[in-house]
Amino acid sequence: MIAIASRKEVAELAGVSEATVSRVLNNVGPLKEKTKEKVLAAARELGYTPSSLARSFARRRSGNLGVIMPYLPKARLFSAYYFSEILSGIGSRAREEGYDLLMIFRDADEPLDYCGLFRMRKVDACIVLGAKEEAGELAALRQLKQEGHPYCLINQHFAGEGFHEVDADHVEGCQLAVKHLLQQGFTRIAFLNGPQAYSNSRDRLEGYMRAFQEAGIPADPSLLFEGNFSRRSGMAAAQVIAAQLERIEAVAAANDRMAIGLQQGLRELGIPAERMPAIVGYDDSDAAELTTPALSSVRVPFYQLGEIAAAKVLELPESGSGDTVQEIIQVKLPAKLIVRASSLRLGGM
Amino acid sequence: MIAIASRKEVAELAGVSEATVSRVLNNVGPLKEKTKEKVLAAARELGYTPSSLARSFARRRSGNLGVIMPYLPKARLFSAYYFSEILSGIGSRAREEGYDLLMIFRDADEPLDYCGLFRMRKVDACIVLGAKEEAGELAALRQLKQEGHPYCLINQHFAGEGFHEVDADHVEGCQLAVKHLLQQGFTRIAFLNGPQAYSNSRDRLEGYMRAFQEAGIPADPSLLFEGNFSRRSGMAAAQVIAAQLERIEAVAAANDRMAIGLQQGLRELGIPAERMPAIVGYDDSDAAELTTPALSSVRVPFYQLGEIAAAKVLELPESGSGDTVQEIIQVKLPAKLIVRASSLRLGGM
DNA sequence: TGAGAGAATGTACGCGTGTACATTATACAA
DNA sequence: TTGTATAATGTACACGCGTACATTCTCTCA
Incomplete structure (x- = not known):
């Protein structure tokens, strides 16, 4: 490789000091128009590009x-x-x-x-x-x-x-989802949440609760399930939920992946379309409109x-x-x- | 913030030269065990971490x-x-x-x-x-x-x-897909490809051709369609393909998104399940198993x-x-x- | 005990910038 | 013309590390 051009060479070719080269390139301080041009021309001719490494070092900022x-x-x-x-x-x-x-x-x-x-x-x-x-x-x-x-x-x-x-706002987001289900006339709404270690899981739970509270209906703790956000865990939940379909009309899930896993799991268990619970997902990922039926979901402005x-x-x-x-x-x-x-x-x- | 500890301070505290500190930290050259310990202890006490900025600069390598x-x-x-x-x-x-x-x-x-x-x-x-x-x-x-x-x-x-x-190997990948369709008994197989600017689109086309060639069946150029890899373009293709369903038995798509768009597009156009062409996608993205019916696809080891x-x-x-x-x-x-x-x-x- | 070899460490400097400070050129007013 | 303020540029050095080379220590063997 042709040796990389240095600031020194640029300075020599332009007939100025290194400091001036630096000033031109950073556009700092008062500069004669003529000088600017000379320096830029020299830099172009030599294919000079300042080293970000040295630059970061001198500035003590990585730029990352x-x-x-x-x-x-x-x-x-x-x-x-x-x-x-x-x-x-x-x-x-x-x-x-x-x-x-x-x-x-x-x-x-x-x-x-x-x-x-x-x-x-x-x-x-x-x-x-x-x-x-x-x-x-x-x-x-x-x-x-x-x-x-x-x-x-x-x-x-x-x-x-x-x-x-x-x-x-996941409290509000989940509240919207559950409220929607309530408005559809469902009252026995299960909640498939994510791990409690994530605050947004806890927020969602609160939204779920609030929606019920607002509707004046007591929430049933036995309708709370937990997955780990994976599709697999949604499928696992399907096993449990399928067995209780007479008391579960709808499910709100904490993300789309679990919701989709749930949909698929229930279908694989042979639940016919007319017995499918209503489902709302969360995230509105691009997968939401790929499923059948298309998944209602809470859109988050990621x-x-x-x-x-x-x-x-x-x-x-x-x-x-x-x-x-x-x-x-x-x-x-x-x-x-x-x-x-x-x-x-x-x-x- | 407490001023960041410097190598100099570490050297002083450990009672050695800066060079030795550097050697210990980079584990270079022969070192007395005792010295190592002293230096490491001093570094720990001062909470010293070498600056990657300076390090990169000195080494003239960014590490990125x-x-x-x-x-x-x-x-x-x-x-x-x-x-x-x-x-x-x-x-x-x-x-x-x-x-x-x-x-x-x-x-x-x-x-x-x-x-x-x-x-x-x-x-x-x-x-x-x-x-x-x-x-x-x-x-x-x-x-x-x-x-x-x-x-x-x-x-x-x-x-x-x-x-x-x-x-x-997208030639082989696409060939596998088409061969599979041929083996299923389909011969009128359309191909929904991506833009020709991508070599892998061209490769796939070649795979498509080869599969036909191998089967001793002439490929029909009028069955070649082009999208831009988006789901939307798959849906657009559905319009065209739907009108020709009497001569198209199956479709190989250049990626899953288009394949899924095609599936959805056809369904939205009211094509019943029994008239749906067989479809194979490409990429085997996680969406492939979300669709109904689940999408056959070519898995690429991304x-x-x-x-x-x-x-x-x-x-x-x-x-x-x-x-x-x-x-x-x-x-x-x-x-x-x-x-x-x-x-x-x-x-x- | 002394010399020599190798181990262990210290000294000095370069890496390529940014920039404070010193210096020189320029313009303008007196 | 001369002095002065300001523009324009040059000089010199720090930034924090790696490392070549110089130096000192230590050990072994004669």
């Missing part, structure tokens, strides 16, 4: 926005849709701000140390996806907060911690969650630990119910 | 593996599944090798300059996803090759260019494609332009047909 993802194998519990939407949002915003995206996969066993990322200067800010209520995670996040690094959680709330969080989190976290200062009172990011976007065939009363309406 | 993705809005033409699988494979391998993943989104309009990434030292190697036959793209890739940077394409072949490529590409590209030397004769990466993994209900002869078997 870290995105922390769940451990890979586990990522399959979440839908690809979920991440790709959020990532797109983050990426689109990051690029506008001139940041690169550094993907970091949480390790399975190793204790996670988000602060290390900052100490190592790998990232200037980071966004945490798929976090859950767990000791190590909590400790790592607390330290992040305590040391005053710019970070933000998406879709996970830690009560009483005051973390920076961008989330959708893309926007990513965009907003990126925007917010990038304007957060790298403050010292608690020296300035920092405003806490607390964004909650509304979710929206998308009604399709799966939740409509058969032959009704 | 770049992953180039299509422009975001366009990414929706591809399935989230496709990327998330490949990314997982790449990420898993990169982490094993101690590399970080830097996501780079191709710009819509700006002429792309992959070499710039290397000149700027943002990445030590890069993997290109979703490339297609197009002037700017080709030029950028040629330069990459000419300058001898470690790069690799996934799932796109440029004939006669000798680029580093890791791909699945995860492995990512893993292998990462492994290969990371062991590629940053060679000068053509000074050493470099071996060209040319990996082709087999695809595999997964048969489900959508392609089985009704009432048959």
Whole structure:
């Protein structure tokens, strides 16, 4: 490879000092128009591109926005849709701000140390996806907060911690879903939730409860089921639910994958269409309109969650630990119910 | 924030020189056990973590593996599944090798300059996803090759260019699909392909042709249709195909999304189950088993494609332009047909 | 005991920027 | 013309690490 051109060579060719080259390239300070041109011409001629490595080093800023993802194998519990939407949002915003995206996969066993990322200067800010209520995670996040690094959680709330969080309103989202089922005339509505370690599971449960409360109907705790967000767990739930179809008219699921698994499981168990419970999913993933019947679902603005989190976290200062009172990011976007065939009363309406 | 500990402080606390600290941390050269302990203890006490920024700078290597993705809005033409699988494979391998993943989104309009990434030292190697036959793209890739940077394409072949490529065998994959349909007794098999700008579309077409050739049946060019890989385009194709159902017994689609769009489109047009053509998709995305009937599909080992590409590209030397004769990466993994209900002869078997 | 070899450590510097400060050119008013 | 303010540029160095080379320590064997 032709030796990479250096700033020094550019300076010589343009007949100026290195500092001037730097100034031209960063457009800083007063500069004679003529000089600018000379330098740019020389740079072009030599094919000079400043090294981001050296640049980052000198500026002591990596220019990277870290995105922390769940451990890979586990990522399959979440839908690809979920991440790709959020990532797109983050990426689109990051690029506008001139940041690169550094993907970091949480390790399975190793204790996670988000602060290390900052100490190592790998990232200037980071966004945490798929976090859950767990000791190590909590400790790592607390330290992040305590040391005053710019970070933000998406879709996970830690009560009483005051973390920076961008989330959708899952209480309202689930409430919408259940309310819709109630309005369809169903009252015996089961709830297939996700693990309680995720705040949004707990939020959804609250939404479920509120919908019943609002309707003045007592909720039946024996209608609460738990899966792990996977389609497989939805199919497993089908076994249980199929046996109780005389007392279950409808099911609200905490995500589409479980809802779809449930649909399929029930069908495989030979439940005919007319005995199928009404089903509402959650996330409104692209799979929702692929099923038969098409799945009603709660649409979550994942893309926007990513965009907003990126925007917010990038304007957060790298403050010292608690020296300035920092405003806490607390964004909650509304979710929206998308009604399709799966939740409509058969032959009704 | 407490001022970040420096190597100097560690050296002082441990009573050694900075060089020794560096040696201990990188485990290089002969070291007295005692010294190691002293240094490590001091580092731990001060909470010292070497700056990757400075480290990268000194080593002149970023430690990043770049992953180039299509422009975001366009990414929706591809399935989230496709990327998330490949990314997982790449990420898993990169982490094993101690590399970080830097996501780079191709710009819509700006002429792309992959070499710039290397000149700027943002990445030590890069993997290109979703490339297609197009002037700017080709030029950028040629330069990459000419300058001898470690790069690799996934799932796109440029004939006669000798680029580093890791791909699945789409000729064979599509041949398997069509052969299966032929074996089911169908002979009037339509082909819903993707844009010809993608080599894998052309490969699939070849596979389609070969299957017919092998069976000794002339292929009918009027049965070739083209979509753009989106579900929407599959639904559009349904319009056309529905009108010709007396001469079309089966359809092979170039990806699942189009196949699913086709299924749905036909159903919406009121085609009853017994008149539905047999359908085979491609990719075996997770959506394939969500549809009714479940979609037969060609499974592509996306995860492995990512893993292998990462492994290969990371062991590629940053060679000068053509000074050493470099071996060209040319990996082709087999695809595999997964048969489900959508392609089985009704009432048959 | 001394010399020599290798182990262990220290010294010094380069990596390619950004930028504070010093210096020189320019314009304008007196 | 001369002085002065400001524009324009140059000089010098820090950033935090890796590492070549120089130096000192330690051990063995004669």
